[in-house]
Amino acid sequence: MGFIMDGLDAEDYDRTYNDRDLLRRILSYFRPKLGRMFLVAGMIVLVSASQAVIPLLGSVGVDAIADGTIGEVGWQVTGGILAAGALSWVFNFVRQLNSSKVTGDVVLKLREDAFDAVLERDLSFYDETPSGKIVSRVTSDTDDFATVSTLTMDLISQVLMVGFVTVLLFMRSVELALLTLLVVPIVVGLALLFRRLARISTRRAQRSLSRVNANLQETMGGIAVAKNFRQERQVYDEFRPINRQSYEVTLRQGFVFSTIFPVLFLVSGLATVGLVQMGGSAALSGGLSAGDWFLFLQGVSLFWFPLTSIAAFWSQFQQGLAASERVFALIDAPPRVVQTDDLRPGRLAGRIEFEGVTFGYDADHPVLRDFALLIEAGETVALVGHTGAGKSTLSKLITRFYEFQEGRLLIDDRDIRTLELGGYRRQIGAVPQAPFLFSGTVADNIRYPRPDASDEDVLTAAAAVGGGDWVDALPNGLATDVGEHGRALSMGQRQLVALARLLIQDPAIVVLDEATASVDPLTEAQIQEGLDVVLAGRTSIVIAHRLSTIEHVDRIIVLDHGRIVEEGDHATLLARGGRYCEVYNTYFRHQSPNYRAGTGFVTVAGDS
Numbered sequence: 291m292g293f294i295m296d297g298l299d300a301e302d303y304d305r306t307y308n309d310r311d312l313l314r315r316i317l318s319y320f321r322p323k324l325g326r327m328f329l330v331a332g333m334i335v336l337v338s339a340s341q342a343v344i345p346l347l348g349s350v351g352v353d354a355i356a357d358g359t360i361g362e363v364g365w366q367v368t369g370g371i372l373a374a375g376a377l378s379w380v381f382n383f384v385r386q387l388n389s390s391k392v393t394g395d396v397v398l399k400l401r402e403d404a405f406d407a408v409l410e411r412d413l414s415f416y417d418e419t420p421s422g423k424i425v426s427r428v429t430s431d432t433d434d435f436a437t438v439s440t441l442t443m444d445l446i447s448q449v450l451m452v453g454f455v456t457v458l459l460f461m462r463s464v465e466l467a468l469l470t471l472l473v474v475p476i477v478v479g480l481a482l483l484f485r486r487l488a489r490i491s492t493r494r495a496q497r498s499l500s501r502v503n504a505n506l507q508e509t510m511g512g513i514a515v516a517k518n519f520r521q522e523r524q525v526y527d528e529f530r531p532i533n534r535q536s537y538e539v540t541l542r543q544g545f546v547f548s549t550i551f552p553v554l555f556l557v558s559g560l561a562t563v564g565l566v567q568m569g570g571s572a573a574l575s576g577g578l579s580a581g582d583w584f585l586f587l588q589g590v591s592l593f594w595f596p597l598t599s600i601a602a603f604w605s606q607f608q609q610g611l612a613a614s615e616r617v618f619a620l621i622d623a624p625p626r627v628v629q630t631d632d633l634r635p636g637r638l639a640g641r642i643e644f645e646g647v648t649f650g651y652d653a654d655h656p657v658l659r660d661f662a663l664l665i666e667a668g669e670t671v672a673l674v675g676h677t678g679a680g681k682s683t684l685s686k687l688i689t690r691f692y693e694f695q696e697g698r699l700l701i702d703d704r705d706i707r708t709l710e711l712g713g714y715r716r717q718i719g720a721v722p723q724a725p726f727l728f729s730g731t732v733a734d735n736i737r738y739p740r741p742d743a744s745d746e747d748v749l750t751a752a753a754a755v756g757g758g759d760w761v762d763a764l765p766n767g768l769a770t771d772v773g774e775h776g777r778a779l780s781m782g783q784r785q786l787v788a789l790a791r792l793l794i795q796d797p798a799i800v801v802l803d804e805a806t807a808s809v810d811p812l813t814e815a816q817i818q819e820g821l822d823v824v825l826a827g828r829t830s831i832v833i834a835h836r837l838s839t840i841e842h843v844d845r846i847i848v849l850d851h852g853r854i855v856e857e858g859d860h861a862t863l864l865a866r867g868g869r870y871c872e873v874y875n876t877y878f879r880h881q882s883p884n885y886r887a888g889t890g891f892v893t894v895a896g897d898s
């Protein structure tokens with residue numbers, strides 16, 4: 291049992307809505323479709339009425355046979371049944387056509403809303419939620435939501451059908467009709483009992499499916515690494531229990547669902563036996579005509595089917611409700627990054643000041659404690675330190691991807707929390723270690739931050755980076771297709787594209803995580819030249835991995851466990867022989883042309 295339910299807990303942002311709120315929310319999606327829904331409702335009435343006419347005409351026929359007048363009314367009865375059947379088919383066709391359109395439109399809107407909400411989420415959301423689980427909510431859960439709408443239409447149709455048949459039954463025999471209605475509370479009671487069970491099992495099935503999706507997504511993302519280390523078997527072994535769990539949980543759900551119909555049919559079957567017995571006796575004793583008896587038998591079977599499906603409907607309805615609950619929870623997930631005001635940032639000068647900032651990805655484990663740092667406008671600062679020191683964390687706070695718990699972060703002396711985020715972020719040029727390129731051409735990628743940039747602007751930006759020679763080396767110049775994630779370009783070329791992209795963006799602040807992958811000396815020189823152009827006149831925070839960068843920046847900040855342990859320029863720090871020297875020996879010294887392996891650590895200047 292433990293294994294079966296492992297990992298099926300709610301996400302942090304999941305919440306339980308009460309049925310009324312949930313229904314109100316769902317209905318808000320249907321409201322714009324009111325016109326079409328009225329048409330569907332009209333068709334449902336006509337379908338139900340035309341279907342109810344058939345047994346009625348049948349009973350007239352049976353009575354006519356009994357009293358010998360069938361020769362006169364036979365063809366009318368037959369024609370009437372035929373016409374009712376044909377009309378019912380036509381009405382049903384129009385109904386299905388329109389209800390599919392309503393459902394399709396509602397799912398389209400819901401999926402758009404869910405995707406929009408996903409795009410709005412803070413970066414912390416993506417750290418905490420595997421992307422496969424998000425995909426699952428946007429795709430399969432919105433599909434399940436569609437079942438609510440289909441079932442709602444079915445429910446209306448079934449209720450009407452029951453209404454018509456009940457009226458017919460009462461018209462023929464009040465006693466028998468009342469007897470039939472007696473079973474209703476039993477069927478409804480059973481349905482309510484199943485309701486809870488169905489919702490729980492459905493929620494689990496949906497969560498297990500999203501675990502499968504998450505696992506697949508992660509595997510596909512890291513397939514190159516897995517293959518490189520020949521870990522296919524391990525990947526498969528990890529997938530198996532998750533897939534197995536989904537199988538078990540879905541099986542249970544199927545079991546719950548498959549129990550309800552047999553139980554309901556048993557109850558209705560027993561009730562029918564009782565009614566047949568009583569009605570039969572009444573017909574034999576002459577209290578009921580043969581036609582009434584026929585109508586009654588037809589009516590009872592017509593009556594039970596909708597009633598049992600209405601009862602079962604509730605459990606199926608839960609499936610849709612659980613799905614919509616998951617989608618709405620995704621849409622309603624509260625943002626972590628909260629702005630207190632909406633001030634237009636204007637063109638930033640780029641002064642950045644951390645004032646007693648405390649931040650932890652998880653508030654109980656701070657990465658930065660009472661952190662203070664001032665970066666002047668136009669200054670180029672290199673962050674260095676061992677892995678996990680907090681370099682990327684600082685840049686994530688500047689880009690406002692994460693909310694810090696205490697202190698203030700001032701941009702041009704204004705609290706970052708008061709700035710309008712869109713306008714602010716547009717002035718931040720963030721370059722990750724492995725620049726991400728979207729499918730399309732090199733030019734498309736350079737133009738990405740400003741789609742209206744002219745071809746000339748793109749060309750100028752590309753030419754400004756590293757003299758532009760790298761563009762000539764591409765098979766189709768700027769029109770070269772970069773492939774998925776830029777795989778058709780070398781790492782160095784991707785970095786050059788990212789730099790040209792920055793020029794088009796023209797940010798006031800650049801946050802650059804330098805690539806660790808080494809590139810050939812020519813590309814290295816082009817990147818260096820490109821950096822000089824791109825960083826000129828902007829405030830730049832570089833998570834430095836290249837010797838040439840640390841040698842040229844205005845200030846180096848050495849971080850250790852989220853604290854600044856040393857700062858200054860390269861030569862001064864090297865001469866001091868402190869923590870910087872240690873970091874330098876570990877990460878940078880081997881890049882020096884004067885470096886000879888096995889020469890020991892430098893503790894004084896003069897190595898570079």
Ligand SMILES: Nc1ncnc2c1ncn2[C@@H]1O[C@H](COP(=O)(O)OP(=O)(O)OP(=O)(O)O)[C@@H](O)[C@H]1O
Nearest residue numbers: 417651652657675676677678679680681682683684
């Ligand atoms: N998304 C995250 N969720 C939880 N903890 C994180 C997250 N990102 C980083 N951390 C933790 O925060 C601390 C600082 O990480 P950070 O990425 O800032 O270090 P770094 O100096 O940039 O390291 P590196 O040079 O390896 O990139 C580390 O202990 C790390 O485990």
